[in-house]
Amino acid sequence: MSDSLEILLTNDDGIDSTGIRALYDALSERADVTVVAPANDQSACGRSISHEVDVYEHELGYALDGTPADCVVAGLSALTPETVPDLVVAGCNEGANLGEYVLGRSGTISAAVEAAFFDVPAIATSMYVPVGDISFQDVTLEADDFAEATRVTTFLAEHALEAGVFEHAAYLNVNVPIADGEPAPIEITRPSKRYEMDAERDGDRIRLKDRVWESMDPEAIPDPEGTDRRAVTEGRSSVSPLTAPHSTNHHELLAELVTQYHAKIGIGEPDS
Template identity: 60%
Template structure:
């Protein structure tokens, strides 16, 4: 690891969230960390982008009135040195499964960095049952996630990990239930969203995967991110960002008859 390692750190829970502060403290031991993070909670904003954002310099870094994707672009182009690595997190709540990859602000920050051709790590932490969405944790509750992030930031670049992956989606288990192991995983493809119409103007949307996780009633096989985290391991999924396209005979035929 080079002593000149520059790291851009962001999140989607807001600049004052203890998860970000825990990761900042860990990464500061191995490099120069520039924090550019949302001024307020921007969870589940995906890659939403603004055209003009207010920036305020605070003790922790730059607070941006915008989304995590805004923060990455602003940090890259206007507020800090060009980083060797972008880190997003640590998020309060796990980001597991293929269906959350486009929804999560934490993961979307890493994807935004990938389009700049800068390696990135998105890191999240599973919360205790009934604590989903909680922002009440202290920095002590993020130490496993912070340690894993520091380890990957220190070693992954030199090991050639990012020759094959654009970003890593890292998830840590519930504090106190850690196995001490790190597992390389793939995102689970399990999906269970429901919607119920309450009245003429109100529909309730619910992600039932959280219910399955809290009860332990999941079908995720070994090798998936959700299975690894529920078993107490740190999950690391190596992922690529650009959408791929493939030759499609049926679509070619439709175009020819248009």
């Protein structure tokens, strides 16, 4: 990694989280890192944006009373005025961000997507933390637990730009297992399509539940080979190369409907 590489580092767990400190320490050994991160936990806020936020000096950089998307906009537009960063890194999130349905929900991934609209490559890194029968809120993570996250992220930050990876991908969604001795292999994956949200009513309250996390046993997980969720539960680091904005090809059936609509309202087809 060149000493001149400029990285904007953010997250959604908040600037005082263990995960962002671990990435900051690792990336700062190889690059010029500017931290712009939420002052407080902004998990699952998606790409929510604010019109105005307060900014505070912090030992790592800048803390904003805002969302990860706010942090990327502020970091790329106002807080790094001398040069546009070469790369945005978001994380490391304490908890995995797996599957298609989290792409619009996760604050960590949303920071990477926001960077993509600025045409700045990005890496979103999250760590799968198996909790068993205890609550995730009762898990205490130390810096050493993020060793896999820092190893994979620094490698990708060092080599992906020069290798041309971001000529074909706007951002990389990286999910790693919690550090456990030997380094884990990397698998190039696609986001799982599983979606198992449901809700139940209890009087005047509605309880929403994400049931995907109930089936994380590597011996019985229903996600197919090649998906991010299967890779991580089986002990591999998952890297999904993704694009933004999302788009689709011209669809002939939709074009036919448009033609029918124009005929119905009495206007001709526009010149092609």
